Amino acid sequence: MVGYKNFEIAIYFSTRCLESITTIEEFEKEFSFLEKHLKISKVYLETHRDDMDMSEDLLRSVKQFFENKGIKVAGGITPTLFRSYRNKPLIDETGIRGCGGTVIGKKAALQPKPEKGILTTWSTMCFTDEAVRQKMKEVSEFTASIFDEFILDDFFFTDCTCESCISAKGDRSWEQFRLDLMTEVAENLVIKPAKKINPDCKVIIKYPNWYEAFQETGYNTETQPLMFDGIYTGTETRDTDHSMQHLPRYGSYSLMRWMENIKPGENGGGWIDPGQGIHNLAYYLEQAHLTLFAKGRELMLFCYTWTVDSVFIPPLGFELEKLDNILGEAGEPVGLPVYEPHHAYGEEHLYDYLGTAGLAFEPTPAFPQTDKLILLTANSARDANVLNKMKEHMFRGGDICITSGFLGAMQGKGIEEFTSARLTNGRVYARDYSIGGFGSVFNGEFYGRDEVLLPIVKYMNNSADCLIALRKYDNNFPVLLRNRYASGTLYILTTPDDYADIYKYPCEVITTIRQYLMSSLGVYLEAEGKYGLFLYDNDTVIIESFMYRNSIVRLHAAGAVKLKDMRTGMETEPIQQKGDESVFEIPIQPVFYKMFRLIR
Ligand SMILES: [Zn+2]
Known part of the structure; x- marks a missing residue:
């Protein structure tokens, strides 16, 4: 089968997708719609989700169908259950009804049973519950018995706050408890059981699009990528305006890059879905573009029933052909290094807002080893040693840009060594700007269409240059400050309370920010508003x-x-x-x- 030159396309089959298959003949007709528009090289067949376990017979027959077509097949697990499953007997003499209505054996019954005060809907698993732990282990073993590779879909996390989890947590924070717990679960309930059944089985962990909250729910990007054979990235940013997750669209690119830098060469691909895309097909296509601009090796389409016979697929197929023709011309992605340590929190997705405003970033989990300008946000403050690393970088002649969030997080901890700037509790609300020239005189006044609410950063006159100021009557407040330290230059970027206000900056202001921060990359955009700029080393x-x-x-x-x-x-x-x-x-x-x- 002839595929794309620069990437592969995979389709994910959830248990509900598999359940929709009536006969292989009917399925073949239906699947041909996807084949007409896409060059599909792999499918993932899910063995478990919520209350559904697929029968071995069905999985093997669908697997055989794809293998006969020369399409690679892997398994998938979504580690969710109904809440009522907890502490239920493991053996139910009635057996469980698998996909297609076939009774597949005497295993745990997963039928939800109403319980007072507990929603009988799916949820993530309680991994301090013995029955649930046993179920996770069995699902891993079962999946490894059929497939030589499987992926864990989102939901390999826990938000359980039951009495048992509170007791197991002890004096630890929820974050630490869950980071420890999900490392243990990965080893004992997924990887070890799977490898015991099938030593050649490759086990992949997919990380969702909401990286800002990984640590709170136990997604451990520090330990797990070393344990699993590969990782995978959720790039489904969908519609920022109308989604609870409100993820900036640039995140479909930046998370791919951060993940690639976590496990170089082993970030298997990016995962998109058409959620909230129907009123703007562009969002769906953009998710695919951005995943592949980040050099994603594979694009996973979730899921079969959401995409088959849908309006999303013909334009996607058209665009993928066009992109495949030229993507090979792009070298390795490069950008402004931004330090995003594991388990970080503080200015979540700030660089995604800046990325949506035309700056080019390369996020890394370790302090960037470079002579270029590095961006440090409040998230970078997660590293207790960050100021020493910053000092070393600047003594070597490197430049740093810190955000007002980083400044605030480091006040009283040593940032005073680097600058006279201090983050205050004050705010200014305005829409007029001045941009600095030489000395203490501004050389132009500029006007935004809407006001921006900006934290007030104070600094000592003549100890720093105010390159951009927000103006309010007879006063002005720094948006971008600069002072020297050792052999390097320190920039302090004040970020609005609502990061999306960055899009309200007039062309001159956002262009000046890009110009200063991206000077070492040699390229920047002059434009107001929202653009993505993606740079490569060639x-x-x-x-x-x-x-x-x-x-x-x-x-x-x-x-x-x-x-x-x-x-x-x-x-x-x-x-x-x-x-x-x-x-x-x-x-x-x-x-x-x-x-x-x-x-x-
Ligand atoms: Zn629990």
């Missing part, structure tokens, strides 16, 4: 518009004499030359990203 650049309308952006590139559009082959001359810097004007539409090569 002078390749992708620009994706997150706007609702057509627009024109300007790309500033050091040392480039022409810009070649990789899709059309057309070359563009700069509209302006400022010293070494060329400025190119680029018309861009929503969804339809453009890929360029900088010609030097």
